[in-house]
Amino acid sequence: MTRFGHQVHGKLTVFLLTIVLFITLSSASTDSSVSSLSKEELCALDVQSSRRVLDILQVTPEPAPSHNESEPGVSPRILCFAVSYSAQHQTRVRAVAETWGQRCDKLLFFSNLSDIIVVGADTPSERRYEVVHLDIIADHAHLWLRTRAALKYLHTHYRHDYDWFYKCDDDTYAIIENMKKYLKRPEILQRVNREPMQMGHRFNMPDNAFNSYIRNKMLNALWRSRWDRMVYNSGGAGYVINRLYLDKIVDSLQDWTCLPDEASATMPEDAGVSFCMMWN
Template identity: 35%
Template sequence: MTHCVTISSGLGCEATMGPYPCDITIPACTVSLFTDNNTAAGHISMMVRILCLITTTKQNHISKARHVAATWAKRCTKYIFVSSESDPSLPSIHFDIPEGRDHLWSKTKAAFKYAYDHYPKDIDWFMKADDDTYVILENLRLFLLTQRADDPIYVGCRFKREVKNGYMSGGAGYVLSRGALTAFVERALPNSSLCSADDTVNEDVEMGKCLENVGVRIQSSIDSAGRHRYAAYYFS
């Protein structure tokens, strides 16, 4: 079962909870990026630098993570698998955090703190995804090219519940700008009244609360035709 981040055309999830179509059709403009020796995609990749933080477990290194590493992760500017076990072949970094959904919030906080400490200047955008997410990086970069990385913004598949302004689905993946990452690490994480220290909270909901509390705004990913670029959907 896999989540899908389309960053392309199709319906999505900025309305109600439930199953969403996962349209991974590549628009004609994107096809040209692939067919022209990747020259356009390569140029944009230098302008829109993305660090992909991919959460996984040691049990999934072979069954899931290595396939992510062999496909879409290669198109990230840099990528790191966040796991409970180091694996140079992926590569993954080890955090001393127990496995399981109840500890996903701790793992996510640690991953973004690691990104803040190690990539303060050479990355513009920081994407959190799971090992069952699929992302079309070329389309993501085309969208982010229109945004300012130093603005505190956050992009993804928006669910309108539990948080005043909504939150982004963790399963579909979400992106923090450099400005959002700075606000999250410097202002939200040190203050438990702004950002929960409880391991067992829902990771994506709590991220939405933390970012809202420090003024990070949600940037709509809906295109000019009203279509959703992100979708949270399982397919097999």
């Protein structure tokens, strides 16, 4: 699975670009006068121009279906989680909670400080999202250690409640409806309860980067005796794992092959997860 975006036919794309180009050209004659407008007037002009495109395309947002509307036993239950830090609680974290994160069956954040993100406060649609505290340094060099802790927490508290666990960054945007449709494909349903599964956008780690992280000579040599390249799913775009994968990765965290030394502990979390699972 490389992406969860909509496929757009070529002819439709050309049509939409033609509309935008037409509107842009028709507005070009006003460029000489915009320099004299105030900030408020410029914002109003920008909104007006955008509405012209939206009116032509007749874009109407669809409400998110409630969990009760899903077909029982068919629609996969997805827990989405992101590892962040306190400075981003009211920016990136809130942005996820206010938008696509609401389409997950459960949304959790992990950070250096515990918190509750309230969306739609004092309204009938008020929602609260928990930020779980991790007692680990909140920087990129410790992201693998923080992700390990998050996976353990999920396994302890939510292992039996959800079918899939989607890990992403705090600046990711995902279309959960597409993800759920993909996860309902027959070839996935046939395997989801039989074997560990992880899906995402694949990357290949350069050899020099691999050596900088895996400095344990015995571990490096053992790995190279079995594999010739380090392939992993990107944590930025996000990867989704099933319940059996969560079981297996948590069981593997104590193994000596699962990045035990200080240097390997700084490996990017997405590569770290894949590295540990390669031995299973």
